[in-house]
Amino acid sequence: MEIVSRWTAFGGEQLVCRHTSSATGTPMTLGVFVPPQALETPCPVLTYLSGLTCTHANVMEKGEYRQAAAELGIVVVCPDTSPRGEDVADDEAYDLGQGAGFYVDATEAPWAPHFRMRTYVEEELPALIRANFNVAADRQSIFGHSMGGHGALTVALRNPDRYRSVSAFAPIVAPSQVPWGVKAFSEYLGEDPAAWRRHDAVALIEDGARVPEILVDQGESDSFVITELRPELLVKACEDAGIALTLRMQQGYDHSYYFISTFMAEHIAWHAERLA
Amino acid sequence: MEIVSRWTAFGGEQLVCRHTSSATGTPMTLGVFVPPQALETPCPVLTYLSGLTCTHANVMEKGEYRQAAAELGIVVVCPDTSPRGEDVADDEAYDLGQGAGFYVDATEAPWAPHFRMRTYVEEELPALIRANFNVAADRQSIFGHSMGGHGALTVALRNPDRYRSVSAFAPIVAPSQVPWGVKAFSEYLGEDPAAWRRHDAVALIEDGARVPEILVDQGESDSFVITELRPELLVKACEDAGIALTLRMQQGYDHSYYFISTFMAEHIAWHAERLA
Numbered sequence: 001m002e003i004v005s006r007w008t009a010f011g012g013e014q015l016v017c018r019h020t021s022s023a024t025g026t027p028m029t030l031g032v033f034v035p036p037q038a039l040e041t042p043c044p045v046l047t048y049l050s051g052l053t054c055t056h057a058n059v060m061e062k063g064e065y066r067q068a069a070a071e072l073g074i075v076v077v078c079p080d081t082s083p084r085g086e087d088v089a090d091d092e093a094y095d096l097g098q099g100a101g102f103y104v105d106a107t108e109a110p111w112a113p114h115f116r117m118r119t120y121v122e123e124e125l126p127a128l129i130r131a132n133f134n135v136a137a138d139r140q141s142i143f144g145h146s147m148g149g150h151g152a153l154t155v156a157l158r159n160p161d162r163y164r165s166v167s168a169f170a171p172i173v174a175p176s177q178v179p180w181g182v183k184a185f186s187e188y189l190g191e192d193p194a195a196w197r198r199h200d201a202v203a204l205i206e207d208g209a210r211v212p213e214i215l216v217d218q219g220e221s222d223s224f225v226i227t228e229l230r231p232e233l234l235v236k237a238c239e240d241a242g243i244a245l246t247l248r249m250q251q252g253y254d255h256s257y258y259f260i261s262t263f264m265a266e267h268i269a270w271h272a273e274r275l276a
Numbered sequence: 277m278e279i280v281s282r283w284t285a286f287g288g289e290q291l292v293c294r295h296t297s298s299a300t301g302t303p304m305t306l307g308v309f310v311p312p313q314a315l316e317t318p319c320p321v322l323t324y325l326s327g328l329t330c331t332h333a334n335v336m337e338k339g340e341y342r343q344a345a346a347e348l349g350i351v352v353v354c355p356d357t358s359p360r361g362e363d364v365a366d367d368e369a370y371d372l373g374q375g376a377g378f379y380v381d382a383t384e385a386p387w388a389p390h391f392r393m394r395t396y397v398e399e400e401l402p403a404l405i406r407a408n409f410n411v412a413a414d415r416q417s418i419f420g421h422s423m424g425g426h427g428a429l430t431v432a433l434r435n436p437d438r439y440r441s442v443s444a445f446a447p448i449v450a451p452s453q454v455p456w457g458v459k460a461f462s463e464y465l466g467e468d469p470a471a472w473r474r475h476d477a478v479a480l481i482e483d484g485a486r487v488p489e490i491l492v493d494q495g496e497s498d499s500f501v502i503t504e505l506r507p508e509l510l511v512k513a514c515e516d517a518g519i520a521l522t523l524r525m526q527q528g529y530d531h532s533y534y535f536i537s538t539f540m541a542e543h544i545a546w547h548a549e550r551l552a
Contacts, residue, residue, distance in 0.1 A: 008497070008528035010538050064340050066537070221284070252284035261342070262286045
């Protein structure tokens, strides 16, 4: 793992790292914030999964997570949203291909060779962080935004023993039922919706996956809420399953990092309590 | 004044505004954060001047000022760093022309017609804000970064009756004595250094300008500190003049927004005390 950039911030270090991923077969870039506490003691890890069109850099520049992470001693890991490169399949649409990996392992052409973001996030990334940073291996949590909220929820629901907590900003809760997800899953996973259920938070819960609790913030003025995000489907699934969902509808807020940054510190504090 | 964009953030509103400037003769874009308190009561104004290459957007996206401004009820105004446009003079260098206005009124060709950032920031901008927002006209302060730190210091030193307080991140304290400033001032103000002194914080202090106190944060690992920023010249000038300068050399920090954002809340709190 190569450190590409390094900045002191809030008493810790914001790094940009690059490594060759065995999961995707490509170089992958990620942001890692190392709080000052990591100089002395193993720190818990909170992974943030970004949304469509984002790289590792969006949340690093606009997410305003460092102050809370430094105060609470949390390593914040911010991977990219897909493999990238000239030899990697892509599509001109913003919601498919590079920048739109949807945190699945693609089974279909032309995506299958590199679009393996599920394995990357679930398996390779935690191991990479453990091998390179002073972290407490048994204390990790995950959160994300929009497509990354979908990623966080599905990763946590599939691995409740490995993630202490999960939260999301404006997540795509049921990709199998909305245009973004139907388009991406058809391309990445094929036309049979049965293959999509392990990559859909609502379907996972319907099929028996459980986490004890979920925190979600959703902007009421988010233009994607009705068509793509559909928090009511998560409410229903959690009610039926007995999962303690805290869904906070935030008046006036949209889908942007102005929304995310506003509630970022509260999410980090919420995770920190569960990572203690 | 036109509102180009509007986002809810930290309970207030982050706006991007555009207006036709009488000072520069061009459209000018600025960021304005309106805290929730402004719905009910006139709020003080804190103007942030950005550095070389920046637009209004850099600090808006990376500066992390909204949380503190919302808590303390401060309107934060973030203008652009120069006039812009196809009909506006420019230079291919990053440190001259568009993006590098240096907060002076240019007297020389080809800059004089539009590069009037001193009048813009000192005169037009406060009037624009008073006319369009619920602000307390007698309570304004100013701060900035690098070239914008130079701007903030010189604006405040020339107008101590109009600004309650001034602070800076890594300011160019003596542009007349460093390459960035000599280049820009020669172009904008002509070759006679006598004309530069009203645009140079150290020279202004030497010539009798006074503010009661100044807060400066300077990264120790800032690659520009020795050649361009030279905080020791401000220390000397303030000592000789009896100005209470608090210069905090910050170990490990560079010239980036990772540095600025780390100390942003402290600067806003410092100004808020003086704006109360």
